[in-house]
Amino acid sequence: MTFFCLLFLLIFLSINVANSQWIIKNLPGFNGDLPFTLEIGYIGVGEQDEVQLFYYFIESEGSPKDDPLLLWLTGGPGCSAFSGLVYEVGPLKFNYLNSSGNRPTFELNPYSWTKVANMIFLDQPVGTGFSYATTSEAYNVTDTLAAAQIYVFLKKWFMVHTNFLTNTLYIAGDSYSGIVLPIVVQEISNGNEDGHYPPLNLKGYILGNPVTDLYNDLNSRVPFAYRKALIPRPLYESIKTSCKGKYVYPDPRNTKCVRDMKVFGECTKDLDIAQILEPNCEYEVHPKPKISSLIGFMDPHSSTYKPSKRWCRYDNYVLSYIWANDKTVQKALHIREGTIEEWVRCNISLSYTENVFNSVDYHRNLSNKPYLALIYSGDHDMLIPYVGTNEWIQSLNLIIEDGWRPWFVKGQVAGYTEIHRHDLYYLTFATVKATGHTAPEYKPEQCLAMIDRWLSHYPL
Template sequence: MVKNGLPLQLTLVCFLLPLLQLTKSAPDGALITRIPGFNGTLPSKHYAGYVTIDETTGKKLYYYFVESERNPSKDPVVLWLNGGPGCSSFDGFVYEHGPFNFELGKTSGSLPTLHLNPYTWSKVTNMIYLDSPSGVGLSYSDNETDYVTGDLKTASDSHTFLLKWFELYKEFLPNPFFIAGESYAGVYVPTLSYEVVTGIDAAVKPVLNFKGYIVGNGVTDDEFDGNALVPFVHGMGLISDTLYEEVIAECHGNYYDPDSSTCENNLAKVDAEIAGLNIYDILEPCYHAKESSTIMHVNPKLPLSFRKLGETERPLPVRTRMFGRAWPLRAPVRDGIVPTWPQLLQSGSVPCTDDRVATAWLSSPEVRKAIHAEQEAVTGPFELCTDKITFTHDSGSMIKYHKNLTSRGYRALIFSGDHDMCVPFTGSEAWTRSVGYKIIDEWRPWIVNEQVAGYIQGYDYNLTFLTIKGAGHTVPEYKPQEALAFYTRWLEGKSI
């Protein structure tokens, strides 16, 4: 039979070949065929594995890739990074916007139960969850000297990962590409974006179709972030007017690097007043590490009015706060060396912690085999946030990176949960204003389901600042529906 002048068999080959090529470049063995703890049909394809960054030392970075449930061949590709430094991006995968909601196993040692997440970001985008730098999460090196690193080396390694990843998944090169992350990834995201743009300028192959970036409750600048806490806690009614006025009088707006003992004494009073609060969400109950064996998501002994604080629309309970997003703003950073979260936890600096679900799932040999990760004998025990790495903050303020990227036309969304005390929105609002761009969308509420979901201010050069009402440090965990709403609208270029 002949169709359009060609034999039917040849016509079918011409039609089917592009479809076959869509997944042709995926590496052998990367496709995930089963998810321990989940019973059901996956709404999109999942892939996972390692990309070797340095053949000499055996430095490898682990990724988990979720295709979009909507249109993977056209939807954006988004790289997600968690912070720490030293925290796995399974933080975002397990607790925030990954394809599943996780429920702690009913008996000790049993696997968590997984359910489909109705607000996963893979509803509208292809998601790459990357464990970076090497030594974090499931990433590892054969040479432990690779675990001594910093901002700039991490950005360089992550760029190398992206170039190699897109070589493996060539079919996604035409898709719009964005980089996103939260907390200390407020450093990872701009520095990596700059590496990507520098590579594009130099015509490094493959050329990535980079369009912009997203930062949530992100570490940005020592001065702006460090000076954000006092106005935040006063505005939230956590310290008295009297104490606030004393701090203003003695510190002159310089709370990050006090220049007098009187100022330091007043700041110590502020610290004492807020010491019992959950640093990641001031509305949530605070459970301390020593109580982790008996942690409950909601303490029934609390008054009903308090139990309802921080309620979420998430179908499963929000965990008690887990460490590892960004160091507390008054944490001891010495000679540029950033304390890891386990070190802060041991010192008593980071209460309200619980990472049991992620640890139980990713410590399972069955799970590791299913998701193509090396076993503990190779990577060591899984820690959602590790002190295995020695990390130096060597990139300085991120404001210069933001100015460079946005002035060149790359889009930037800076969002903040407005009840986070770890990286308060007051600092993010202040530094975005300090860039000096013209305001083109005056401060206004944005709406989800006919309710105010937060506030937004838009600047020239595609810089947007946005708050999420009632959310803590990890916004998609507290407000998943609202998070998916602003994420989708922004990526599609629609008004939020």
């Protein structure tokens, strides 16, 4: 392809994408003009742009031209970027006291990560949030295909936002993103080395409470429960012996292990495994077993959730359904009419095939690159316990640059941290005290301090 043909193609793509993005000055539920720059839009990926990925882009409240750019991938698979935006690290949060009936209202989040970074919140994979496809076949996605589409999305986004090409880029996300995100980072790294246009100024990646090695993630729940005093020592010792350290899908012929695991379940059944300090919610078993259900993912407005008589964190998520399904809201967001039947916070009916069950090798590959990595875990998360996360980090056999120590916010212990290194690759592991799945939802002030220090290359 000649230079002029390539230039024409880039201009054509830029115009095409530019016609599908809008600056939003105000939102239903927020009083007055937004005090930050919000852009929303669609970017098409696939041979015929048959997959239309929806995104929210929020400029940094600091210095947009100097601050890093974070692409945020919410987990699931199938949880909307809006969930990460309003419940975790974005500049808005629901005002529960002043929201009533079908009129949810927002207030500003003083601990938004947009205080220190520009952020793209992406509805991915297709079928998530407001993202949609123009053909039924295009809804069939795998882990590796989802990662490839995210990379294409980024390249097209930068073609329109060329003023951000020099900003340092980090790929960030949590939960199930622990599978897809390292693949995305590998795709970008390979693309840069192969001279793909545009070159992306990739600096590293950020993962919170990540699914990584599914079997060992789940297997670590038993030692985690013992460390947190959820089960007595005699039971723990009996389980270790009878199950021989393998607690997931025990052999039904091993009656002692099966019996011990049943007792384990009785000890923990009244806890919310996403945050062991909170009560469990009532669930029904979903008929379609997937990784998301295996790790304990449930959500209101799905067939798996029954409202509880006592407060449950999942009750907070109801406001997002009311707000995002309001036709006035969808008009304000320029949602294309007829592209989705109903917005759901987490879509468990995706036509999605999990084809990567362990992403540790991607981390191992990336540890040979000059990247920075931040892996953090809520230390009261039994969904994806920090115990398993710490184990796979140790398996990378990196040099310990800074040993295990507490980190502080306002003079109080906010968690513990350790820095690992291999040549120019640095991996920071951090726990966040008394937080669940995922950490910023429970301790936003501490998590903002963590990301601010880390992005500034300052020790936690």
